[in-house]
Amino acid sequence: MKIITVANNKGGVGKTMQCFQLASYLANKNYKVLAIDLDSQANLSSTLGVNVHRTLVPEWLIGDVPFEEVVVPAEGHYDFFKNLHVVPSSRHLANLSKLLILSESEVRKNAGRKERLLKQRLQKISDFYDFVVIDTPPMLGDEMIMALVASDQILIPTQAQDYSIDGLEELMDTFEIIKESENPNLQFSIIPSMVNKRRKIEKVRMEELSESFDVTPAIRNLVEMQESISLKKPIFLMGKSSKGKQDYVDLWESLGF
Ligand SMILES: Nc1ncnc2c1ncn2[C@@H]1O[C@H](COP(=O)(O)OP(=O)(O)OP(=O)(O)O)[C@@H](O)[C@H]1O
Ligand SMILES: [Mg+2]
Incomplete structure (x- = not known):
């Protein structure tokens, strides 16, 4: 089971977009895919047809509820959806940090450190899925740290703008710390996202x-990328002349998916 996290502490850079495109693409290749939404905005959950009133992800991480209670099938119009399961999010996920503090002794008993909780939960289900794709919120919080500790690879969508590139340094520092302390095999790839090469400044930043x-x-x-999300239709299903499809063919090929 390969675990891939899409992360960037900067908001609105295309994290959820990459998650949707990657999870659908892999499911369409007949892999068993689990998409985990660790963002309380729950955008990935709703794009995969799942809306829950109250997520049980904090309780699952702490060990109070089993995996079967947090996972649901994805729902959509296409056949590949049958290979795709979702651990959905909701606004309640924003309570995660508070709950982790309240359950400190339980967490220590279970995982030693809270950073390892997700990794530990995923080890138990490694026989059931080929890929896990994790969406994270735009901040360097518990959700992102847990996902980085649990993952084999992080994909970092980045816009070619000053603030995005500044923010990247902070993320790379966190990446290095996690690599040294918890996860020496963690790989990362930076994906230039929402690029407009006709803008000279973006070209220079790139x-x-x-x-x-x-x-x-x-x-x-x-x-058409925005349409892909609003229609819940992955870009690989678009026609031959689709520029978005061409971009993603090149991207997935370069990453070996
Ligand atoms: N390649 C693209 N071309 C055009 N629009 C895009 C592209 N990628 C993403 N978008 C749009 O940009 C917006 C932000 O994308 P997305 O939600 O994936 O970012 P995010 O990093 O997950 O945001 P957040 O930090 O809020 O979770 C969305 O409206 C999305 O449809
Ligand atoms: Mg998002």
Whole structure:
């Protein structure tokens, strides 16, 4: 079972977009896929057709409820949805940090450190899925740290703008700490996201970014990407002339999916 987290502490950079496209793409290849929504905005959950009133993710992480109570099948119009399960989120997930403090002794007994809780839960279900795709909120909080500790790979969508690139340094520092302390095999890939190459400043920032890091092929800023989300229709189902589809073919190929 390979665990992939999509993360960036900057908001609105296309994290949920990558999760939706990747989880659907892998499910369509007949892999068994689990999508975990760790963002209390629950955008990935609703794109995968799942809306829950109150998520039990905090209780699952702490060990109060079993996996069977937090997982549901994804719902959508296409056949691949049958290979896709979701651990949905809701606003209640915002209570996670408080609950972790209240259950400190239980957490210590279970996992040693709270950072390891998700990893521990996922180890128990590793026979059931080929891939786990995790969406995270736009902050360096408990959800993101737990996901990084549990993962094999992080995908970091990044916009070619000053603030995004500044924020990336903070994320990379966290990545290094986790790699050294908890997860030496963690890999990362930076995905230029919502790129508009006709804007000179973006082109310059993109070149600077690729001088500092290995970056993947870029995903352009395209109206059809927004349509893909609102129609709940992954981009690989679009026609041959779809630019978004071409971008994603290059991206998944470069990442070996
Ligand atoms: N390549 C793209 N082209 C055009 N629009 C895009 C693209 N990628 C994402 N978007 C749109 O940009 C918005 C933000 O994307 P998304 O929700 O995936 O970002 P996010 O990083 O998950 O945000 P948050 O930090 O709030 O969770 C959405 O409306 C989405 O449809
Ligand atoms: Mg999101």
